[in-house]
Amino acid sequence: MNKKVLFISYFFPPVGGIGSLRISKFVKFLPQFDWQTYVLTVKKAFYPIVDEDLLKEIPPSVKVVKINYFEPAFWSRNRLWRSFLAYALYPLILFPDRQFLWFLPALISSYKIVKANHIKVIFTSSSPISNHLIGFCLKKITKVKWVADFRDEWTQSSYLKFLTPVHRYLAGILEKLILKNADQITTVSDGLTDSYQTMLNKNSEKFTTITNGFDGQDFLNLNKKLSKNKLVLAHAGSLYGSRKADIFLIAFKELNFKDVDLKFIGLKKRLSHKESLEELAKANVLLLILSPMDNSSVMTGKIFEYLALRRPILALAPEKSGATKLIKKLKVGEVVNPENKLEIKKTLLKMYQKWLKNDLTIPRVNIEQYERKKLTGNLAELFNKLIEKNSKIKLCLIGNIQSSQNQSLCNYFVKKDYEVHFITIKPGNTKGTKTYLLTDSSFTPWYFIKSLYKIKKIIQKIKPNIVHGQDLVFAGIWAYLSGFRPYVVTTWGSDVMNYDKFIKTEKYLIRKTLQKADLVTRQPMDKIIFCPRTIGPIYNIDILILAFATIAEKDKNIRLALLENIADENYLLEIEKLIIKYNLVDKVIFWTKVDNRRMVDYYNQAEVIVSISSSDGCSVSFLEAMACEKKIVATDLPYIQEWKNGKNLWQVPVRNVEATIIAISGALRYPLSKWQKLGEANRRMVAEKAEINNNFEKLNKFYQSLI
Structure with a gap:
């Protein structure tokens, strides 16, 4: 794979959470789309969620570089000390976020990775915004293509509170710098794409929505057996800021259900991503809780895994949110205002009654477009378009x-x-x-x-x-x-x-x-004479060996290649005796029989093609040699006349050693500069088109891999 991408991400397994999950799934599937993937991350992150299972999914081909950085939070495990840093000191002195401490070592390391491995694309994802700051500087230094991925709003976020107006002002400047300088912007929702597109006042070509999704492999062997006696409602993940369940809990308590269980997975004890899915699979209804302030940009990552579980969704979400639009579009659940207790109670009762009637189901909808592998394919296609836009090599x-x-x-x-x-x-x-x-x-x-x-x-x-x-x-x-x-x-x-x-x-x-x-x-030191014909009496390989013995005495840098395609074992034995008799063991090589497409490789390694059969029609090997613009020595048979055009090939009588020596020697001596036009004319005479020079094609691939 000569297409190489570098992911720069503070959050990466074994760190857990939705940010790490998105990156790890991209990294998991990108090699399947012919992208060699590199990851730069930290050896130890200042973040509480750990998920070792995610680390097991990273393919061995992915090269992960982990770096140390200066982080006072690691000086002590004391929660007061870490809270003081995270919520008091860092917001005051670090910009754009507390992960800024990894900026300089990450920039130095990423520069070395780009230069040493000829990286074609860099990918950064926020939060933290510091990832984008690294991408911005790296883009300026190396001119490499840069994709900036936004999982959330920044300056327009209802959750993020800036310490001072100065902080908000500087954030606005940096946000626009990122948007303007990135070659491509990706986001997790159409609403978020629209928001950033409006901010930049640009057309849609620079923006692509690649939602979060689900990995079908995560859902294999899940125990989806439901309780017969209880209706189970389950929510996975954390609740923070204005995302609260207090009104819902009051409504739920007032209904006083006896046969309904409510589970908040991961609140008391942190679970791995896999363990969370196993708990969700046991629920009849999946609970989604958003903030009343969430807008069209907010989709949440868990909604796609809810879809993959094929359970009804109860969403406490504002009408304008992206999650609401998706649930209503697919008809996979109920949506209620998170602040309307009466509506929440009505909806809970409605779903409860459906459960009693064994009618709590949703339509089977096509969600293939949200499969992580397919979404990664979309990202790979975006990368491909970026490098295709580059000027000529x-x-x-x-x-x-x-x-x-x-x-x-x-x-x-x-x-x-x-x-x-x-x-x-x-x-x-x-x-x-x-x-x-x-x-x-x-x-x-x-x-x-x-x-x-x-x-x-x-x-x-x-x-x-x-x-x-x-x-x-x-x-x-x-x-x-x-x-x-x-x-x-x-x-x-x-x-x-x-x-x-x-x-x-x-x-x-x-x-x-x-x-x-x-x-x-x-530069190849040996000239090669190649006979593509079957080893059998009719093709006169013995005559070729005798002629070659004389030629090899005069030219020490020449070899004869025969095709390991044997029609007559006794004749092969005769050929081997001749090879030994004339001391040609080191001069005659046998090439393995291959399919027609790979035969072109053999033709392109040879300087002269020899086909001196006693009887023949217009053989495929003859046409292939012409299509490859090679010098050809062939017996003077009737079919030759229709292809003869001046000095475009060398003809010899059947089973004439002396004439064969003269013809092959003449072909070897014929200047390449003069032969070029004749070879091109030969190619034009045949309908088949083929690669002209396999060695150059190999070099082309080497060039591509070095850039």
């Missing part, structure tokens, strides 16, 4: 543009829609590539230093995504000394063979260049 090559290999490389990545720049030691150009000439190529120390200075200036101007030195000495060393990361080095045979001849300074620079490189590739 800028590739800066250093080397000799006159090399046919380098010209082919440039052409390939131009076709891949890269923006290709080439800093060259020799004059030249290729279509679609911008070139920069290093003058006075005398290869003296002064030339080396002067060129390095010029290269650094060019790289600063280009601002590439990748720098690639097309040899170790000097291009690779220049790439290393430029100070740019990531950089790639391609080594040549001469780089390795001449190492002992270099002076100490050169050897030191070579070692450092190889050690610091993000990727080291090598």
Whole structure:
């Protein structure tokens, strides 16, 4: 996976609560959408809720970095001390929230993670707002794409009380800075999205609603058996601020039910998320309590898990709340004003009477859209769109543009829609590539230093995504000394063979260049002749072996690849005897038989394709070789004539060793620069389209992984 995202979150398992739950579920499912996920969090959080079960859900592929930070709350476990810090001192001296203490170490660590792992997207979620402050600064420093996730309102919240007007004023400024600078804003409800969209006065393209949800795996093997003798009402989670149950409790007490139980799960004893669900599953009615002041932005995370339990919901919620709208839309329960005792009593009686008649049911509604995995898929799609909006990948090559290999490389990545720049030691150009000439190529120390200075200036101007030195000495060393990361080095045979001849300074620079490189590739030293035909008498593999024996005597860097597709075991034995007789054991390789799609890999590794059968129609392998723009040596059979077009292939008589030697040698010697047009013409002659160069495609994937 070369798509990488960093989550920056103070709250993360084993910390519990809805904020930690949202992040942990995203992190759990993102790898399934081809996103390598990194998480930066704290080793120990100043927060009372712990849920070890959530930690078990994090996939091994997710890389979690936990950091220490200065936190006086850890000096003592005394509740008075911690309450003094949380509710008296911190609100006065820390802004935007008490988690600001982790800001600086988190910023430093997140910067290192982004740079070391080529992170493409960062994701921050509030509360705490300090997470967004880290994201804001990191965005400014690294220019990486940033998604800011809001689970609640901040300055418009009815729950949050600012200590002074100055605090509220500064919060308003920071809130707008976050909204303006984030590449994307996500929220947990349409109401919250509308609120922030209005605040920023922007169109909807920057905003996406990704609600909280439920994880179907959490509901497997739950004991959902209900009591036959009692109606059980259950509420999970904490009540705080203006979210109170006092009027409801008065109404409930006045009704004086004898066969109704009321449970507030997690108030007396903290339970894990899984344990809470197990208790809720035993209830007939699920109780949802909101504040009378809650607006359309308030949905609450627990409502989606209530939906997954398929139980009627009794919501004490204002008409304008997001939760009310959802319950009424899906027809999954009753909604009453939390301050209207009479209405609460009427609704309780109504549900009680339905229970007595065994009629306390809700319609089976489709809630698939609220599944955590599907919601994570929506987030992954948002990430994908963000990185797709990036400008072209800028590739800066250093080397000799006159090399046919380098010209082919440039052409390939131009076709891949890269923006290709080439800093060259020799004059030249290729279509679609911008070139920069290093003058006075005398290869003296002064030339080396002067060129390095010029290269650094060019790289600063280009601002590439990748720098690639097309040899170790000097291009690779220049790439290393430029100070740019990531950089790639391609080594040549001469780089390795001449190492002992270099002076100490050169050897030191070579070692450092190889050690610091993000990727080291090598130019293939062996030329490969490939025969894609079945090993059987009709395909004349014995003639090919005899011809190859002569060719291999003259060229030590050549190999013959045969396909491990055997039609005749006795004939194979004959071939093996010839290989041993002519000392070709190290020269002849057998490639495993693969499907048609992977055969393209084999063609692209070869310089010449040989098909010298005694009798044949127009074979698939012949067309595949043409489609891959390869030089082809084939027997002069009737089908060849319809594909013959000047010098676009080499023909030989059937079972003629001498002619086969001449044809293969001629194909190997034929200049790549001249063959290019002929190969392209061959490709155009066949209907099938295929990848032209598998090695370049692999390099493309390496490039992608480094950015």
